[in-house]
Amino acid sequence: MSKKVRVRFAPSPTGPLHIGGVRTALFNYLFAKKHNGDFVLRIEDTDQNRYVEGAEDYIVKSLNWCGIPFDEGPTSTTLSTSSKNEKFGPYRQSERKHLYKQYADQLIAEGKAYYAFDTAEELNAHRKQHEAEGKTFIYNWHNREKGRLVNSLVLSQEETQAKLEAGDDYVVRFKSPQDETLQLKDIIRGDISIDTNILDDKILFKSDGMPTYHLANIVDDHLMEITHVIRGEEWLPSLALHKLLYDAFGWEAPEFAHLPLILKPTGKGKLSKRDGDKLGFPVFPLAWTDPKTNEVSRGYKEDGYFAEAVVNFLAFLGWNPGTEQEIFSLEQLVNDFDLARVNKAGARFDPDKTKWFNHHYMQQQLDLELAAEFQAKNILLKDIDVNYIALVVGLIKERATFVSDFWELSHFFFVSPTDYDEKASKKALKEGTDEILNKVIELVNSTEDFTVENLQANIKGWITDNDIGFGKVMMPLRLALVGALQGPDVFDIMYMIGKAETVKRIDALVKTI
């Protein structure tokens, strides 16, 4: 009885996919998979002027990186097999161009749409004039037949025909109804009622021969048998028009869900590209180089975020499971996702929480994999055994958020300290420290089986037996090994760098005292 669920993500290729767009894609994907449905990628490139080279490719790569591949779309992906679909494709609106005109014509023939010949300049003039009078210019029944506008409703059939044959530029406008109240339904927001008198006669077909978004999206959603339209809140004001169009064609409309916006972390408005640069976090999944300006925008991937972390925090922007669980794998999200639990209000983006998610997912990664990544990013590690690096990573990753934090956290496992932190020295080096350290050298040297346990037993035993105080020994010892008062357990460090290096470093510090 119920049709197969089919949803679409329909970005336009005007640049890199914004993180808000990624969330829209994610919610579509989750909803589709939850209901064993299809997730379709459709490229809305009806505006050639705004087409940007590489944007479509970027969108596909981004979805794949996030692990939310589409089932149907313009190109095949590594993660998804079907690319062209006889029944529903093609998936670029520019390649579907031939489909749209007949639908516009159909509406004209039925008196539900009409030709309009007004130029952009004329319309601008009308808007300005209305504004000057404190009124709002609406191209609908208020004005369309008052004679100031040039369209097939005021022109005679012959005049209209003559203009068309003369090759005059024209657009097709939808004739929106007068004095009706529309009852609209949104899965997230519930019932919405709209007075049709405030609706514009929106352009369905542009003078360049391309449909507008409004026409194309209705035709395509119908032809592609889309059952649920899940999109950003910025489309809510267009919902009435879209419903009217479905009715005009006599088609069953899909269900709609309008997602809340993602807002700036501080200040006002929705999250924009500039915020990332200003506040120091990415707003794009992958880095993007603008083909015209060569300006580079950073991406989550390149900044060291794990895809799982990005997906997890994105899912929680506007949605929550209603339980205390916050860590969700993609599969768990698919299982628990529910549009009914999506919030209505816009969510402010929180970069700190994003980092916290990343820290969490960092702990789940395999040390060896992290080590390989760490090694690849540091020339100094080129010749070091990756297994040794993995052991180091195991000791320090709990205090790291990104792989790029590793070096600062672990350099002393690879190179001897060249200087000593001033504040730390003051704190650690006291009267008699040199004697203590010399004794520690003896203890280290006398530890035959050089293990963490033996070192600990020897040194801690000596400290307690002689009632010296841990701080007096451990702090200068740490300073000698690290060069500062930081890092993991000192015994772990000694074990890792080995007996000879340990002695060398302690001796080096003693010599500076």
Next chain:
RNA sequence: GCUCCGUUGGUCAAAUGGUUUAAGACGCCACACUUUCUAUGUGGAAUUAAGGGUUCAAUUCCCUUACGGAGUACCA
């Protein structure tokens, strides 16, 4: 301006008329970890925008105001 949508701590948010002195998380602060710490643990401060209703009872329903957001293109 007009239209629509929204409003629980600094942020994300739970609780959809009644064991709520309003969960939890991030962030912040304090303390602890008889050795550091950016980690971990424990604790703490901090919220129902305002005013009216409806009701025995309102964070929850209704109205007004304020504030926020979106839309208002031959852009999507």
